[in-house]
Amino acid sequence: MSDALLRLEGVNTHIGRYHILHGVDFTVPRGQLTMLLGRNGAGKTTSLRTVMGLWRASKGRVIFDGQDITQLSTPEIAQAGIAYVPENMGIFADLTVRENLLLAARQGDLDTARLKWIFGLFPALEKFWSLAAGSLSGGQKQMLSIARAIVEPRKLLLIDEPTKGLAPAIIMNMIEAFRELKRSGATILLVEQNFTAAKLLGDSVAVMDDGRIVHRGAMAELAEDTNLQQRLLGLSMDAHQ
Amino acid sequence: MSTAAASADFTLPKVKTDWLPILLVPAFMLAALPLVGDPSTWVTLTVAALAMGMMIFLMASGLTLVFGLMDVLNFGHGVFISFGAYVSLIVLVPLADWVEAHNVWLNISVLLLCVLAAMLVTGALGWAFERVVIRPVYGMHLKQILITMGGMIVAEQMIHVIWGASPIPIKLPETFRGAFVLGDAAMEKYRVIAVVLGLTVFGAMYAVLNRTKIGLLIRAGVENPEMVEALGYRIRRLFVGVFIAGSALAGLGGVLWAFYRQTLTAGMGMEVNVLIFIVIIIGGLGSVGGCFVGSLLVALIANYTGFLAPKLALISNILLMVLILLWRPQGLFPVAKR
Amino acid sequence: MLHSLLSGDYPRSRPLAAILLIILIGLALTPFLFPGSQPLNTAAKVCIFIILVASYDLLLGYTGIVSFAHTMFYGIGGYGVAIALHSAGPHWGPLALGALSALVLAILLALVIGLFSLRVRAIFFAMITLAVASAFAVLASQLSDITGGEDGLSFRGPALLRRSFQLFEEPVFGIDITGKVLGYYLLFFIALGLFLLALRVVNSPFGRVLQAIRENEFRAEALGYRVVVYRSLANCLSAGMAACAGMLTALWNDYTNPDTTLSFAIMIDILLMVVIGGMGTLYGAAIGATLFIIAQNYLQVLMGQLSEALSAAGIPLLPLLFHADRWFLWLGILFVLSVYFFPTGIVGKLRSLRK
Numbered sequence: 001m002s003d004a005l006l007r008l009e010g011v012n013t014h015i016g017r018y019h020i021l022h023g024v025d026f027t028v029p030r031g032q033l034t035m036l037l038g039r040n041g042a043g044k045t046t047s048l049r050t051v052m053g054l055w056r057a058s059k060g061r062v063i064f065d066g067q068d069i070t071q072l073s074t075p076e077i078a079q080a081g082i083a084y085v086p087e088n089m090g091i092f093a094d095l096t097v098r099e100n101l102l103l104a105a106r107q108g109d110l111d112t113a114r115l116k117w118i119f120g121l122f123p124a125l126e127k128f129w130s131l132a133a134g135s136l137s138g139g140q141k142q143m144l145s146i147a148r149a150i151v152e153p154r155k156l157l158l159i160d161e162p163t164k165g166l167a168p169a170i171i172m173n174m175i176e177a178f179r180e181l182k183r184s185g186a187t188i189l190l191v192e193q194n195f196t197a198a199k200l201l202g203d204s205v206a207v208m209d210d211g212r213i214v215h216r217g218a219m220a221e222l223a224e225d226t227n228l229q230q231r232l233l234g235l236s237m238d239a240h241q
Numbered sequence: 242m243s244t245a246a247a248s249a250d251f252t253l254p255k256v257k258t259d260w261l262p263i264l265l266v267p268a269f270m271l272a273a274l275p276l277v278g279d280p281s282t283w284v285t286l287t288v289a290a291l292a293m294g295m296m297i298f299l300m301a302s303g304l305t306l307v308f309g310l311m312d313v314l315n316f317g318h319g320v321f322i323s324f325g326a327y328v329s330l331i332v333l334v335p336l337a338d339w340v341e342a343h344n345v346w347l348n349i350s351v352l353l354l355c356v357l358a359a360m361l362v363t364g365a366l367g368w369a370f371e372r373v374v375i376r377p378v379y380g381m382h383l384k385q386i387l388i389t390m391g392g393m394i395v396a397e398q399m400i401h402v403i404w405g406a407s408p409i410p411i412k413l414p415e416t417f418r419g420a421f422v423l424g425d426a427a428m429e430k431y432r433v434i435a436v437v438l439g440l441t442v443f444g445a446m447y448a449v450l451n452r453t454k455i456g457l458l459i460r461a462g463v464e465n466p467e468m469v470e471a472l473g474y475r476i477r478r479l480f481v482g483v484f485i486a487g488s489a490l491a492g493l494g495g496v497l498w499a500f501y502r503q504t505l506t507a508g509m510g511m512e513v514n515v516l517i518f519i520v521i522i523i524g525g526l527g528s529v530g531g532c533f534v535g536s537l538l539v540a541l542i543a544n545y546t547g548f549l550a551p552k553l554a555l556i557s558n559i560l561l562m563v564l565i566l567l568w569r570p571q572g573l574f575p576v577a578k579r
Numbered sequence: 580m581l582h583s584l585l586s587g588d589y590p591r592s593r594p595l596a597a598i599l600l601i602i603l604i605g606l607a608l609t610p611f612l613f614p615g616s617q618p619l620n621t622a623a624k625v626c627i628f629i630i631l632v633a634s635y636d637l638l639l640g641y642t643g644i645v646s647f648a649h650t651m652f653y654g655i656g657g658y659g660v661a662i663a664l665h666s667a668g669p670h671w672g673p674l675a676l677g678a679l680s681a682l683v684l685a686i687l688l689a690l691v692i693g694l695f696s697l698r699v700r701a702i703f704f705a706m707i708t709l710a711v712a713s714a715f716a717v718l719a720s721q722l723s724d725i726t727g728g729e730d731g732l733s734f735r736g737p738a739l740l741r742r743s744f745q746l747f748e749e750p751v752f753g754i755d756i757t758g759k760v761l762g763y764y765l766l767f768f769i770a771l772g773l774f775l776l777a778l779r780v781v782n783s784p785f786g787r788v789l790q791a792i793r794e795n796e797f798r799a800e801a802l803g804y805r806v807v808v809y810r811s812l813a814n815c816l817s818a819g820m821a822a823c824a825g826m827l828t829a830l831w832n833d834y835t836n837p838d839t840t841l842s843f844a845i846m847i848d849i850l851l852m853v854v855i856g857g858m859g860t861l862y863g864a865a866i867g868a869t870l871f872i873i874a875q876n877y878l879q880v881l882m883g884q885l886s887e888a889l890s891a892a893g894i895p896l897l898p899l900l901f902h903a904d905r906w907f908l909w910l911g912i913l914f915v916l917s918v919y920f921f922p923t924g925i926v927g928k929l930r931s932l933r934k
Contacts, residue, residue, distance in 0.1 A: 052471055078473030090468035092461040094576075099457055104472055108454075148472075314702050377919060382702050384918055386645045387854060391915035394847060398908035402899050511843070515713045518706045526703075552721050559714040566695075 004063075005030040005156055005187050006051065011060035013043075013050045019211070020046045023060065026206040026213050028156065033178070033188045035198045035219055037233060038208035044191045045087055047208070048158045051189075052084050053077045065155060079106070081155035085162065087191075089145035093134025097125055097144055100133050104148040111152070118147045121177040139170035143177075150181065157181075157188045163197050175200055195233070199223045207232045262573035266537050273545040281425030286544045292432035294540030295439020296501065300494030301517040301532050302446065303487020309463035309527020309576055311480045313375055316386050317393030318491060318517065319510030320370075321363045324396065325492025326499035326509060327404050328362045329355035333411060340414045348414035352500075359496045360489040366396075367488025371481055393511065400507040409505040417500075435497050442490070443533060450529060459483060463527050463576055519558050523565050525572030534573055584775055586782040590862055595929040599862055602869050606767060610760045611752050623763055623831050625872050626770040627824050632852045633777050633864035634820030639850075640859035641781050642813040643793030644701050647846055648692065648708035651715045652685045652818040654840035656825025658719065658726060659684070661835035664734040665727075671737055678826050682819055689818035693811035716841040731836020740765070740830070766827050773820060778861055780816065789813055790859075851914050857924025866925050874910065879903040 004027035013021040021043050028034045036044050049055045051062055053074040062070045069077050078084070083104075092100055101110060101118075119126040122143035128136060133144055142162055149157050162178075163171045171194065178201050181188065192198045198205070202219030215222070215232050222228060270287055277283045304318045332354045333340060339351040374392040378384040413431055420427040450456035458479055462469045466476050491510075498513065499505055520539050524531025539558050547554035565573060590596040602625075605612065609622035635649050659681020660674060667673035696707040719726045726732065738744060744758030754760070780786050792799040792806050800806050829835045839845075848871065856867020883903035890898035900908070921928050 054467060054471070073475075074467075074470040075473050075475045078471055084471045086468065086471070090465055090471070092464050092468070094460060094464055095457065099461075102454070103457055103461055103469075106473055314706070316705075374915075382700070383639075383643055383645060384922075386702070386705050387850070387918045388915060390847070390850060391911055391918060394851075394911035395908060395915060398905060398911055402902075402905060402908065406904060515710055519710050522703075522706055522710075555717040555721060556714040559710055562710065 003030055004028060005065055006189065007063040008047070008051070009061045009063065011047070011050055011057045011062060013046055013055050014058050015046070015055060020055075021050065021057075022211040024208070024211070024213055026216060028187060028189045029204060030187055031185055032203040033182050033190060033201055035202035035205040036189060036191045036208065037193075037195075037198060037205060038214075039234065040193075042208040043211040044208055045160055046211075048084065048086075048160055048189070048191060051077070051158060052082065083149035083154040083157050085145045085149050085157070085159040087160040087164065089141050091133045091141050091145050091148070093132065095133055096130050097133055097136070098129050100144055100148055101125075101151050104151045107152060114151065114153075118150065121180055122147055122173075139166050139173075142166060142170075142174070146174075146177065150186070153186075155187060157186055159188060160191045161193060162190070163192065163194045171197060195229070259574065262531070262534050262569075265573075266534060266541070269538060269541045269545075273541070276549055277545065279425075281427075282548070284423070284426035285428060286548055287541070288428045288432050288436070290540040290544035291537070292429075292435040292439075292501070292540075293544065294537040295436055295443075296494050296497045297513070297516060297520055297540060298494075298533050298536035299439060299442060299497065300491050300513060301520045301536060302529055303483075303490045304517060305521040305524065305527055305532045306459065306463070306483050306529060307480075307487050308521070310459060310466065310476075310483055311379070313379070313385055314382070315370075315375065315389045316514070317370070317374070317389040317391075317396065319512075319514035320393050320396040321367060321488045321491035321510065322495035322498065322513060323400055323507055323510035324366055325359035325363045325495025326505050327400055327409075327507075328359045328492070329411070329496045329499060330404065330409065330505070331362075332358050340412055343415055345416050348416040351414050352417070355496050356493055359492040363492025363495070364485045364489035366492075367485045368481065370488070371484045375484075397507045397511070404505075404507075406507070411499060411503055411505060413500055413503065431500060435501065438497065442493070446529065455479075455482075516558065519562050521572075523562055523572055525569075525574040525576055527576035528572070528574040531572055531574035586775075586779045588778055588782050588861075592926075592930045592932065594932065595862065595926060598866060598929075602865055610763060611754055614754060616759070619759065619763055621872060621876055623766055625869050626767055627828050627831070628849075628852065628868035628872060629865050630770050630773050630827070631821055631824040632849055632856070632868045633774055633861050634817045634824065635849050636853050636858060636861060636864045637777060637781065637789075637813055637817045637820070639853055640857075640863070641786060641793065642789045642810055644697070644810060644814075645705040646708045646814070646817075647705060647843075648689075648712040648715075649817070649821050649849055650841050650843070650846045651712040652689065652821035653825040653828075653845070654715070654719065654835075654837070655685045655688070656681045656822030656827075657829040657835035657840040658732075658825075659822070660826045660829040661727075661732040661734055662725065664736065665732045669735040669737050674737060674830075681822050681826060685818045685822035686815045689815045690811060693814040694807070697810045697814065698807045712841075712846070713843070716837055716843075719841055720837045727836070729837060731834055731839075733834040736762070736830055736833055762831065766831055769823070769827060773823060774861065774865070777820065781861060785809075785812070793859075851910055853924075854914055854917050855910075855924055857926030857928075858922065860923070860926040863924045863926040870925075871910070874906065878906045878909075882906055882909075 006028040008024050008026055011021055011024040012019070024043065024047055026036075036047065038044050046055060050057050051064075053069070053072055053076075057070055060070070061068055064077075064080060064082065067080065069080060072080070092103070095103070105111075124136075124140045124143060125147055128140065133141065136144065146159065146162060149159070162174055166174065175197055178188070178190070182201070190201065199219065205215070205217060205219045205222050206213050207215040207222075209232070215228070273286070274280070274283050277286060300322050304315060308314050332351060336351050336354070339347040342348065370392060374388055375385070378388050417431045417434055420429045421433065450460060458469060458474055462476055462479055469476050495510065498509065502509070516539065520535040521532055523538065524533070524535035538561060542557045542561050543554055546557040569575065590599055606622055606626060609618055613619075631649070631653055635646075638644055638646050638649075656678075659677045661677075663673040663677025692708060692711060696704045720729050735741070739758055740762035741758040744761070746756040746761060750756075781789070788799065788804050788809055791802075792804065792809055796806055825840055828840065832839070852867035852871045853864060854867070855870065856865070857863025880903070882901050882905065886898045886901040886903065889901060899905070917924055923930075
């Protein structure tokens with residue numbers, strides 16, 4: 001068992017009057033890709049946003065790389081080494097592709113070698129380098145948002161539903177890119193609805209329902225146990241096969 | 242992977258610059274020419290309009306940026322204009338000799354000193370205003386409107402306390418008085434100076450916004466402040482900086498405006514406030530480029546109708562606003578939001 | 580009886596009830612308690628402003644939208660009456676016609692502005708109304724053929740309401756019941772009626788929906804209320820009431836001009852009265868208006884004396900801060916502090932004392 005890079009301990013989050021997370025516990029092991037699965041409204045996005053400090057945990061702790069980051073502000077959390085790709089991608093439409101990546105490079109300049117590697121993953125970005133990001137297609141925007149998260153090495157990537165609304169061919173491209181990311185040794189927490197993608201990528205998995213973690217384990221285990229899938233995610237056999 | 246990349250290649254996106262609103266400016270000028278008739282009158286009117294437009298732009302740019310960046314609308318923005326104008330007295334009174342001197346350099350120095358003093362004081366005032374008045378009411382629009390209104394009342398009264406309640410006449414430095422004559426067309430020297438100064442500041446702002454990291458952050462922050470934070474930048478600091486800069490620009494605009502009117506009144510900021518609101522609505526809330534185009538349009542239409550149909554001139558800006566909102570309900574350059 | 584008059588909306592605080600009662604009795608008996616035209620003018624102004632401020636509170640306090648066009652509607656009422664009486668002579672017919680057309684115009688204009696800008700954001704509405712109101716003020720001072728320009732219009736009211744008219748041959752309790760006194764009571768009862776009407780509106784189901792929208796726009800929309808429609812209605816209602824206040828002013832003063840009806844200074848006054856009195860409580864409008872107008876008339880004198888005393892004592896700067904003309908500075912500070920520390924104003928403060 002490798003050590004945990006990120007650990008949530010009994011995290012509770014309220015949004016306004018609504019109590020969304022009810023004591024969420026899970027860990028993201030260093031150097032692995034952890035899938036966070038669950039139905040719509042289970043609290044996956046809220047969990048990521050709580051880690052980023054975009055919502056405040058009312059109870060519980062978030063430990064990142066041995067440091068308690070529960071009370072830190074969002075910029076401090078980002079500076080601690082977490083990159084975040086929100087569900088809506090959060091790209092800056094009025095800025096060019098280059099400017100979007102430049103903003104993510106906190107060191108100042110873009111690293112040419114790393115940029116080359118990113119272009120290898122997402123060739124479209126090189127092609128549309130100086131176009132406004134708003135004019136890209138949905139898939140290209142998603143690539144840009146991921147590229148922005150990896151433009152400098154970060155300790156942990158939080159990625160929220162990167163395959164949402166994408167064409168199958170582009171999803172395959174994404175999966176390829178994530179495999180390459182894994183090979184580079186990145187630690188990733190990936191929220192996903194697409195079970196096929198999850199099966200192909202995940203090392204470990206946590207499943208949420210109604211603001212709680214209802215299952216934790218190895219991805220391979222869940223991928224084989226269709227009964228468990230059915231129970232946790234409501235997936236039927238033929239939905240993904 | 243190659244198939245996916247290929248499929249991405251097929252959709253070659255096109256980026257369009259939105260020229261239409263920008264073209265409105267020369268279109269207005271050209272349309273006015275036959276209506277005004279006399280070319281030299283037209284030149285005089287156009288130069289006056291450009292000067293006015295630049296001053297409005299200087300006064301309005303900070304307001305629209307602050308709104309775009311932090312969703313704060315400062316109804317008391319006019320205070321910085323008034324204060325900027327009055328602060329120039331700090332320079333003008335002791336240096337009255339420089340104002341009257343027949344020496345270009347002394348005249349220019351006194352103008353620049355006025356500008357410098359005004360920007361320093363209004364910048365500092367903006368910093369205090371942000372801390373004391375605005376910070377407690379982030380995210381609460383209703384309270385923002387009320388509190389900034391209250392801040393304006395108090396600040397305007399403080400001007401009365403410090404400088405007295407009666408209007409104060411001020412004089413342009415010697416060199417800037419009178420007009421250049423080009424053929425039949427007379428262009429007041431000061432207006433030309435205002436245009437040059439305004440264009441310089443606009444150029445500098447444009448360069449900062451498009452060529453520097455700070456500018457990049459501001460533009461990104463206008464679109465999606467949360468994501469800027471998630472990338473590891475403190476948007477608060479950015480905001481305070483922009484608020485100070487915006488206040489200082491309003492102060493600069495105030496000085497120019499004061500020399501233009503050659504009288505100081507505590508209410509002068511609030512009077513132009515209405516015009517500024519119209520400009521930033523027309524331009525699209527949060528858009529600096531839109532603010533620039535909007536300022537020019539408002540000034541052009543005010544000057545042309547002022548000549549052609551004086552009674553209409555005073556409500557021409559409202560008519561312009563209504564027409565533009567009917568065409569583009571979010572203003573000329575809507576800012577992409579979240 | 581009292582319950583239905585107040586629509587079940589009691590002051591809910593003993594000191595508050597006492598103050599309101601003092602205001603009511605004071606206003607009702609002004610001609611007898613404080614003879615002379617100065618107190619009567621002040622009392623009439625208080626009555627008018629209570630209506631004006633209460634109608635503004637319907638928007639600001641109950642619906643949660645900020646408008647800067649309230650003086651425009653006030654002015655429309657004033658000019659409606661003025662233009663009618665100025666051009667057609669001092670008769671009841673033209674008065675009614677002028678009042679009615681002003682009311683219709685105010686409501687229509689409010690509807691157009693509302694539909695044009697209320698569907699966007701509150702802040703947008705505030706800016707648009709500011710722009711429209713300032714344009715209207717300019718228009719009124721420019722179209723001098725109709726409005727009399729900067730000087731405004733002077734006219735004579737119906738004979739019954741003139742100072743020269745005597746209702747009885749003998750004084751009543753030592754007071755001549757002139758047309759002016761009659762006019763005051765007309766104004767007083769109309770104001771009282773409008774105030775109670777406003778009270779009824781905010782306590783009706785319609786009023787509750789407005790408050791629900793103020794609290795949470797999206798939730799109200801989700802519950803099936805058309806937010807734009809409700810806001811527009813509130814805007815129209817408020818505009819109509821403001822127009823009525825304008826008519827009363829015109830009728831009382833026998834003149835209407837831009838300064839007394841359309842100026843931005845009056846808009847600021849209204850804002851101060853609402854906030855200091857207490858937003859979202861119509862009683863706050865009554866207290867705010869009364870307090871403000873008394874301060875306007877008497878605080879200056881007090882401050883002037885203080886300032887003189889201070890400068891006699893040789894203290895620097897302070898005399899300037901307390902100069903009689905600076906009374907507005909202190910109200911401005913009170914306003915800012917109110918928004919921060921007692922957003923429910925004097926009424927809210929009094930009500931919380933009880934607990």
